[in-house]
Amino acid sequence: MELSGPDAVILEKMDKVIREVLKPGAAPITLDKRFKEDLGADSLDSVALIMALEEEFKTSISEEQARSFTSVGGVYDFIKARLVAAKAS
Amino acid sequence: MRRRAVITGIGVIAPGAAATEDFWRACLAGQATVASIPAHWRQYADYSSTIWAPLPKLDFSALGIGRVEQMQLDVSAMLALCATRQAIDNAQLAYILKNEKKNTFVIPGLNSRRAAVYCGSGIGGLTSLIFNQANHxxxxxxxxxxxxxxxxxxxxxxxxxxxxxxxxxxxxxxxxxxFNPFIVSMTMPNAVSANIGIKYSLNGPNTTFCCACAAGTVAIGQALRAIQSEEVDCALCGGVEYLGDEFGGIFRGFDIAKTLALPGCDPQEANRPFDKKRTGFLFAEGGAAMLVLEELEHALQREAPIIAELTAFAETFDGHNIMMIDPQAAEIRRMLHNLVQQADLDFSDIDYINAHGTGTALNDEIEAQLIDDLFGKKPLVNATKSLIGHTIGAGGAIETAVTALSIACKTTHACHNLNDPVRDLNFVREVGEFPIRKAITQSFAFGGHNAALVLEEYS
Incomplete structure (x- = not known):
């Protein structure tokens, strides 16, 4: 997937956070990757990942929203929408 | 014959020093750490004392604590991990990565089931709970x-x-x-020992001792007993504390109990254990000291550096008052009799006493009197709290580290701000060359816990 501009910045930051928290190895982290099945996240990893994403993007993610995330793409869409909304306001 | 235990590694983080070498250098140079309390604490209360001994700014990432760990651990646990790593390095033990995601290690050549962790702490991760309770x-x-x-x-x-x-x-x-989802495991006092056991994959006994200012001393003493009784061959042992809560509430608790040093005209002179003008103890932000304690043959087999030998541990309980030492000091005297007997020594054999020396009126008076009564004027006496303040659960462990270093280096630090001693004892007034071979470090805690250790030159 080719991305540029703000979208690429989001992905770059997400890549950094996911690698720091889940240590998935050298394989590329693409939007279709599932946290549990593909990246080996257990329930505590998922909580830590949400905290790290909140810290990285200076945003808050509700428990309900966090539970709905299953793939990298889902988180990407959420964060992108948050940043767009923040910019608009 | 009872198994012998030796200290082969020391790790210290204390007010003003992020590593053992810096700490010991500052001690010998008489560099005390005293600063004004954080300005925002004054939004919540007026205090009688307005000074404390802050920790240096610590870069936990550079000290090997990962981003995820920093989100999941209280500062007390991180201090314990950093001091442990220093101690392991100092003991020349290697460690290799076991699990990258968890950032955990194994120590090759160490039987993990015969390696224990004993750590003391007064309040464990309470500061994290206080901060998160605010969110709640x-x-x-x-x-x-x-x-x-x-x-x-x-x-x-x-x-x-x-x-x-x-x-x-x-x-x-x-x-x-x-509200941190990991708050339970951050707050529980046993987290300080548990995290060390997890970090280095150690499966022997793993206990945190919560007995206030004596916690570190008791933890090291229990490690000695576990080695002597053949339960373990090696123990990572010591004490840790972190008291710098966001609101100054812990400070206020000690302040309102009238235990803290009053700044007076010159805050740098406020902390003065064993001096007639003492007004209380200097509140420390926190600290940690961890030791690698090994059974002698275990240490010799791997050609470990031996810093000092730990030969005896005794503890008693006052049964008198939750916040005040028993003026008769009957149980402290009984403890010290037990202690020297265990070490097969007489009081006259002791060259150096690292005193509890808080700087509070009653404690120092009683401690000075019992040193005079039992040991006389021969042993050198100093109070490490005169330099770094009172680190509560870490205090006994930091003072054990000082005692071991004093034996190994044949010198010790002076009593800071001691101008007019409460009693005529052999207080260390200047750093010099001292042939210290047998030494005692002692701790007396809120609650009534008394604990002491004998350390000797290894031969």
């Missing part, structure tokens, strides 16, 4: 303030005053952005 309880109030401020608008003087009142109140609202 203040969030509705913070939201209400925001709404009231919006409703107040920009209108007449009453509205302006209301708005300013809201803004002033908002200034005092301090809380983490989210």
């Amino acid at each position: 309880s203040i969030t509705p109030l913070a939201d209400a303030l925001q709404r009231i401020k919006a409703l107040a608008g920009e209108g007449d003087s009453a509205q302006k005053e209301l708005r300013e009142l809201c803004e002033a109140a908002q200034e005092t609202v301090r809380m983490p952005a989210r």
Whole structure:
């Protein structure tokens, strides 16, 4: 997937956070990757990942929203929408 | 014959020093750490004491604590891990990565089932709970303030005053952005020992001792007993504390109990254990000291550096008062008799006593008197708290580290700010060359816990 501009910045930051928290190895982290099945996240990893994403993007993610995330793409869409909304306001 | 235990590694983090070498250098140079309490603490209360001994700024990432760990651990656990790593390095033990995601290691050549962790702490991860409790309880109030401020608008003087009142109140609202999902494992006192056991994959006994100012001493003493009784061959042992809560509430607790040193004309001279002008102890932000304690043959087999030998541990309980030492000191005397007997020594054999030496009126008077009564004027006496303040659960362990270093280096630090001693004892007034071969370090805690250790030159 080719991305540029703000979208690429989001992905770059997400890549950094996911690698720091889940240590998935050298394989590329693409939007279709599932946290549990593909990246080996257990329930505590998922909580830590949400905290790290909140810290990285200076945003808050509700428990309900966090539970709905299953793939990298889902988180990407959420964060992108948050940043767009923040910019608009 | 009883198995012997030797100290082969020391790791210290203390006010003013992030590593053992810096700490020991500062001790010998007489560099004390005293500063004003954080300015924002004054939003919540007026205090009698306004000074403390802060820790240096620590870069936990550079000290090997990963981003995820920093989100999941209380500062007390991180201090314990950093001091442990120093001690392991100092003992020349290698460690290799076991699990990258968990950032855990194994220590090759160490039988993990015969390696223990014993750590003391007064309050464990309580500061994390205090901060997160603020998020839990203040969030509705913070939201209400925001709404009231919006409703107040920009209108007449009453509205302006209301708005300013809201803004002033908002200034005092301090809380983490989210209620930490890991708060249970951050707060529980046993986390300090558990995290060390997890970090280095050690499966022997793993216990945290919660006995206030004697916690570190008791933890090291229990490690000695476990080695002597053949339960383990090696123990990572010591004490840790972190008291710098966001609001200064822990400081206030000690302040309101009238235990803290009053700044007076010169804050640098306020902390003065065993001096007639003492007014209380210097509150420390925190600290940690961890030791690698090994059974002698275990240490010799791997050609480990031996710093000092730990030969005896004794403890008693006053059964007198939860916050005050027994003026008769009967149980402390009984403990010290037991201690020297265990070490097969007489009181006259002791060259050096690292005293509890808090700087509080009653404690110092009683401690000085019992040293005079039992040991006389021969042994050197100093108080490490005169330099770094009182680190509560870490205090006994830091003082054990000082005692071991004093034996190994044949010198020790002076009693800072001791101008007019409460009693005529052999207080260390200047650093010099001292042939210290047999030494005692002792701790007396809130609750009534008394604990002491004998350390000797290894031969």
